[in-house]
Amino acid sequence: MNWNSVSEFIHMGxxxxxxxxxxxxxAAVMILEVWQLxxxxxxxxxxxxxxxxxxxx
Amino acid sequence: MNWFKYAAPQRFYPLAGILVTWCSVLATLLAIVGLxxxxxxxxxxxxxxxxxxxxxxxxxxxxxxxxxxxxxxFWSAIGLAFNARLAFxxxxxxxxxxxxxxxxxxxxxxxxxxxxxxxxxxxxxRLTSELILLFLYIGYLALHSTIQDTRRADRAxxxxxxxxxxxxxIIYFSVKWWNTLHQGASVSVSAAPRMASIMLIGMLIMAIAxxxxxxxxxxxxxxxxxxxxxxxxxxxxxxxxxx
Numbered sequence: 001m002n003w004n005s006v007s008e009f010i011h012m013g014x015x016x017x018x019x020x021x022x023x024x025x026x027a028a029v030m031i032l033e034v035w036q037l038x039x040x041x042x043x044x045x046x047x048x049x050x051x052x053x054x055x056x057x
Numbered sequence: 058m059n060w061f062k063y064a065a066p067q068r069f070y071p072l073a074g075i076l077v078t079w080c081s082v083l084a085t086l087l088a089i090v091g092l093x094x095x096x097x098x099x100x101x102x103x104x105x106x107x108x109x110x111x112x113x114x115x116x117x118x119x120x121x122x123x124x125x126x127x128x129x130x131f132w133s134a135i136g137l138a139f140n141a142r143l144a145f146x147x148x149x150x151x152x153x154x155x156x157x158x159x160x161x162x163x164x165x166x167x168x169x170x171x172x173x174x175x176x177x178x179x180x181x182x183r184l185t186s187e188l189i190l191l192f193l194y195i196g197y198l199a200l201h202s203t204i205q206d207t208r209r210a211d212r213a214x215x216x217x218x219x220x221x222x223x224x225x226x227i228i229y230f231s232v233k234w235w236n237t238l239h240q241g242a243s244v245s246v247s248a249a250p251r252m253a254s255i256m257l258i259g260m261l262i263m264a265i266a267x268x269x270x271x272x273x274x275x276x277x278x279x280x281x282x283x284x285x286x287x288x289x290x291x292x293x294x295x296x297x298x299x300x
Contacts, residue, residue, distance in 0.1 A: 002097065002098075002099075002100060002101060003097070009096075012107040012108075012110070013101065013106045013107035013108075014106070014107075015106060015107045015108040015110075015172055018108055018111065018168040018169065018171060018172050019107060019108065019110050019111055019168075021168050022111045022114060022115070022164070022165040022168045022169070023114060025161065025164050025165070026114045026118065026161050026165065029157050029160070029161055030270065033153070033154065033157060033274055034274065037274060037277045037278060037281065040281050041277065041280070041281055044281065044284050044285075048284075048293070048296065
């Protein structure tokens, strides 16, 4: 463990902006990609349920 | 075991579903371990200070941007040679993840370059060839979306991937072939790694996590493409009963 306090960890020896700017962008991109894939899959599920209901009627 | 049976989209679909789950879980666990090592345990670099911690995501993203393009070219070649539907879908599904990895490599590189070199961007061979890779990804996706007929779009974009893959060795060897501001490889197959072992372990764990993430997202996208493209076939209708 390198850090004595949370603020030291966030400060990153003066490189906080660069380090957290990198990690935040990676996290944002990955969360968005996964969210987008999930919502597309859910939309397909909903659509196929609709057509099946249509056929049953 | 006959692996070719999974070349049929309806057999591949459930297999991909299982793989997506497992790869997602493993990627999450490894990312937790890798981030703990990278951000909490690994010591401060004596030359670069804390800014070096960016490499725990920069190197995996850069590797994946190249690996995914090679995989795209490979599946495009299989698709073109054997007219295999699933191979083309895999190639198309890899592209957005690869483009994002390429963007992340450039973004994290810029944020590392500013404090280390004093510039967000330089027209160095490594950086420029990586930027060209991003344009190739965008070109592949743009070309694919412009052509209405899916089979023709697959073939045209597949050809672009096959031609564009020549850029990958250029990126990889750029630090050897030219005098680049970008440093040489820290890890290579031919020489002992020039990094402290705990840093190396953290970086390799993150690299495996990125691999699994890329496999999971690409396969999840392949499943979506399968359902889109096979919408007219009867087996799609029976999916609801299975899942």
